[in-house]
Amino acid sequence: MKIIVHRGAEELGGNCVELRSGSSRILLDYGAPLPKIDQATGQGIEVTEAETILDIPGLYDKAPNPILALLISHTHYDHYGALLAKPLNPDIKVYMSELMEDVIRITTKMPRDGKKLPVGIHYFRRGHKFILGRFVITPYLMDHTAAESFAFLIESEGKRVLYTGHFREHGNKATAFKQFLAAKMGPIDALITEGVQAGLEKGPSEQDILAQVETKLKAHDGALFFLCAGQDLGLLAGLSQLAKNTRRYLVVDGYTALLLERVRAIAQKHGVELKLPGLDTEYLRIIRNAATQRVYQLSEYTETFSRMRDKLFGWDWVRANLDRLIIPVRANSQLWVKEQVNDLRGAALVYSAWESYTEEAGMLPTLDWFKGRGLLDVPAPLTGHAYFSTIRKLVENKRPRYIVPINTNEADKFAFTYGKRARLLKNGEEFFLD
Ligand SMILES: [Zn+2]
Incomplete structure (x- = not known):
């Protein structure tokens, strides 16, 4: 060979x-x-x-x-x-x-x-x-x-x-x-x-890292932005747990919500029950950004989108509840944050101090943008x-x-x-x- x-x-x-x-x-x-x-x-x-x-x-x-x-x-x-x-x-x-x-x-x-x-x-x-x-x-x-x-x-x-x-x-x-x-x-x-x-050489488990982030941010009462690649469903599951433990909402968009639903459904078809957040997760909310709009336009996902409707919340709700939100952000998220959220006073940004963020195009400019906004800087050893x-x-x-x-x-x-x-x-x- x-x-x-x-x-x-x-x-x-x-x-x-x-x-x-x-x-x-x-x-x-x-x-x-x-x-x-x-x-x-x-x-x-x-x-x-x-x-x-x-x-x-x-x-x-x-x-x-x-x-x-x-x-x-x-x-x-x-x-x-x-x-x-x-x-x-x-x-x-x-x-x-x-x-x-x-x-x-x-x-x-x-x-x-x-x-x-x-x-x-x-x-x-x-x-x-x-x-x-x-x-x-x-x-x-x-x-x-x-x-x-x-x-x-x-x-x-x-x-x-x-x-x-x-x-x-x-x-x-x-x-x-x-x-x-x-x-x-x-x-x-x-x-x-x-x-x-x-x-x-070695490092902590992702679960331990999230537990440390939780301890660090328990007393923090501003919005929590978390750099999380669109497909990193494992990290989303961790953030969902973090939201539950800190009595916050986990805020995703239509793309992430669709991925979570489809991945869970296909795993289920093969007899595997994945522990992922989904549309039945009480504290999950969906924002109306461009990605959500795009999912709405794709007729093949009409059925899933119809089940998302109850979870859709407008920007007024987001602005009024900022300090109770965990918001995973990925490539280009700064576009809607800039337009719809704007006020980032008191917010924190968690990101990996180790990852080069090159596996998903556009992650680095997003990280740079958030870093330049004076958020509480929380680098974590995630990889x-x-x-x-x-x-x-x-x-x-x-x-x-x-x-x-x-x-x-x-x-x-x-x-x-x-x-x-x-x-x-x-x-x-x-x-x-x-
Ligand atoms: Zn990879």
């Missing part, structure tokens, strides 16, 4: 990993590169289509050995975004979970001119093996800040490659990581692991990625022959820790597993 990391070996996102076995070829993820930051302005520079698409034989044209399938690990743009940039060769089967497809479709419909996901997506399910050419694939649910995230075990020619996607063990789905460790996979030849936060102690735990548990770190600025740390077992690849370099 051969591994080629087309992109992501030397940068934090834009993943695309190819596996070859004989004439069988598959791709793991096809993400858009992360936006570059303009040093002068500190703003993100949009990535062009030419920078997004990769020149891989068979991806857009015919090739002697066709690409059988593209497997998406999770619903962050730097792992699926390039799939939207230009139609792929239609013979390539695109795989993700049913929930992932729903989340990506909703997200792509929010901008009026959003690029569409192709039709005919194939589904995988956690723990269910499936076959593609000479490969046998098993998806494992992982703990991460996307709506749903998977790792893949890929077996072929008696060799096994384990691709982690993005993961951690200290968040809302910590049980998933325990199950991942407990899963009997057989000897692993190569572990392709993310290392976005490998520079952090969606594995601490190095978690990666160590995974390596000790799976005992791979080789460790291939990707999405990391800490390649040296892997080399120092694992010596020759660490294979630091360049983008496009072929690694043959003998």
